[in-house]
Amino acid sequence: MNPWFETVAEAQRRAKKRLPKSVYGALIAGSERGQTIEDNQRAFTELGFAPHVAGPIGERDQSTTVLGQQLSMPVLISPTGVQAVHPDGEVAVARAAAARGIAMGLSSFASKPIEEVIAANPATFFQLYWCGGKDEILERMRRARDAGAVGLILTLDWSFSHGRDWGSPVIPEKLDLRTMLKFAPQTLARPRWLATYMRSGSIPDLTAPNMAIGDAPAPGFFGAYGEWMGTPPPDWADVRWICEQWDGPVLLKGVMRVDDALRAVDAGVAGISVSNHGGNNLDGTPAAIRALPVLADAVGSQVEVLLDGGIRRGSDVVKAVALGARAVLIGRAYLWGLAANGQAGVENVLDILRGGIDSALLGLRKTRVTDLERSDVVVPAGFERALGLPETATAASAPVDHAASHA
Numbered sequence: 001m002n003p004w005f006e007t008v009a010e011a012q013r014r015a016k017k018r019l020p021k022s023v024y025g026a027l028i029a030g031s032e033r034g035q036t037i038e039d040n041q042r043a044f045t046e047l048g049f050a051p052h053v054a055g056p057i058g059e060r061d062q063s064t065t066v067l068g069q070q071l072s073m074p075v076l077i078s079p080t081g082v083q084a085v086h087p088d089g090e091v092a093v094a095r096a097a098a099a100r101g102i103a104m105g106l107s108s109f110a111s112k113p114i115e116e117v118i119a120a121n122p123a124t125f126f127q128l129y130w131c132g133g134k135d136e137i138l139e140r141m142r143r144a145r146d147a148g149a150v151g152l153i154l155t156l157d158w159s160f161s162h163g164r165d166w167g168s169p170v171i172p173e174k175l176d177l178r179t180m181l182k183f184a185p186q187t188l189a190r191p192r193w194l195a196t197y198m199r200s201g202s203i204p205d206l207t208a209p210n211m212a213i214g215d216a217p218a219p220g221f222f223g224a225y226g227e228w229m230g231t232p233p234p235d236w237a238d239v240r241w242i243c244e245q246w247d248g249p250v251l252l253k254g255v256m257r258v259d260d261a262l263r264a265v266d267a268g269v270a271g272i273s274v275s276n277h278g279g280n281n282l283d284g285t286p287a288a289i290r291a292l293p294v295l296a297d298a299v300g301s302q303v304e305v306l307l308d309g310g311i312r313r314g315s316d317v318v319k320a321v322a323l324g325a326r327a328v329l330i331g332r333a334y335l336w337g338l339a340a341n342g343q344a345g346v347e348n349v350l351d352i353l354r355g356g357i358d359s360a361l362l363g364l365r366k367t368r369v370t371d372l373e374r375s376d377v378v379v380p381a382g383f384e385r386a387l388g389l390p391e392t393a394t395a396a397s398a399p400v401d402h403a404a405s406h407a
């Protein structure tokens with residue numbers, strides 16, 4: 001079989017064939033009824049384009065900067081724990097991102113230590129959860145700074161919902177003989193996945209090395225998750241404290257409301273990612289792209305506004321940029337690529353996105369991604385969601401039915 005694939009949908013089909021059922025299920029993730037995870041993708045299908053038929057443009061240019069990093073296209077790797085997908089895990093993803101000139105977001109729950117990931121891609125942002133006491137949080141930040149992280153992604157949208165109507169995968173923490181036998185029917189049915197691990201000489205486990213404190217051994221995923229669950233959520237003073245402690249840009253990930261975006265700016269963040277955690281947080285939250293235009297209007301002149309959730313093709317990136325995002329982060333798209341073909345699979349996904357962005361720029365007769373504007377996109381009436389508009393906000397409280405102004 002040709003290892004090259006032409007769409008992210010094909011990468012997902014291959015991932016499904018290749019991964020043990022429980023690993024594939026962990027990547028599908030989502031919560032409750034799956035309303036948000038579905039809306040993240042459906043919303044992009046509701047948006048259209050308003051292409052030109054002629055007109056001069058120069059050589060197309062996708063490059064941009066995000067939080068001080070030069071990127072070859074407006075795409076970053078969103079932080080995810082990619083345990084058990086591929087033995088090289090986040091290091092393979094970081095190499096692919098570096099090879100394609102984009103930045104990497106490394107999850108707190110990642111399977112590889114931050115030092116190895118930064119060696120593969122110096123443009124790495126470390127993702128932090130509010131987990132443990134302030135001393136532990138500071139210790140993890142110090143390690144990330146010492147390793148050379150170029151910024152912090154602070155993810156705060158999580159509500160510990162653990163039920164899914166389609167069933168949750170059973171995930172063992174360690175593969176000892178007993179669990180290996182228990183999972184044998186799944187893993188033996190996926191010989192190529194098994195062979196990749198056997199060739200690497202490692203066995204999949206769920207250690208979270210970046211959650212280790214000092215010289216203590218790295219906790220297992222479930223231990224770290226338990227610590228997170230037991231930590232009271234932060235308030236806005238805590239967000240400000242994080243920004244003060246980190247000598248560099250902080251991106252707050254998971255913002256969906258205008259009032260939160262305004263408070264985040266006030267707390268000192270350098271950027272926000274409009275996001276619902278890829279539909280894994282509170283089910284019923286609208287698609288991130290529906291909240292983007294209003295949030296970009298509210299704070300886009302003060303901080304960098306990114307988006308993540310539902311990006312599967314280059315045209316999705318272009319729609320998000322046209323509606324006000326400086327760039328997007330991708331999650332499942334690269335996970336499918338990693339599962340399908342390791343580092344080369346992630347590069348394949350990034351090339352698909354780049355090709356799609358290029359086609360859209362050509363169709364829209366735009367030279368640069370930074371030239372994209374809202375009138376390039378057809379937004380149906382009632383598409384947008386204005387969540388958390390403060391009563392006093394004037395500019396942001398304008399009606400959100402912009403349909404009349406779109407071609």
Ligand SMILES: Cc1cc2nc3c(=O)[nH]c(=O)nc-3n(C[C@H](O)[C@H](O)[C@H](O)COP(=O)(O)O)c2cc1C
Pocket residue numbers: 026027028029040078079080081107108109110127155253275276277278279280308309310311329330331332333
């Ligand atoms: C399997 C999986 C694990 C994730 N783990 C994290 C994480 O550790 N930290 C985080 O900030 N976001 C995490 N996310 C959310 C992603 O960073 C991102 O917000 C989401 O995947 C974007 O949606 P998309 O998958 O449709 O691109 C995870 C998502 C998935 C699918």
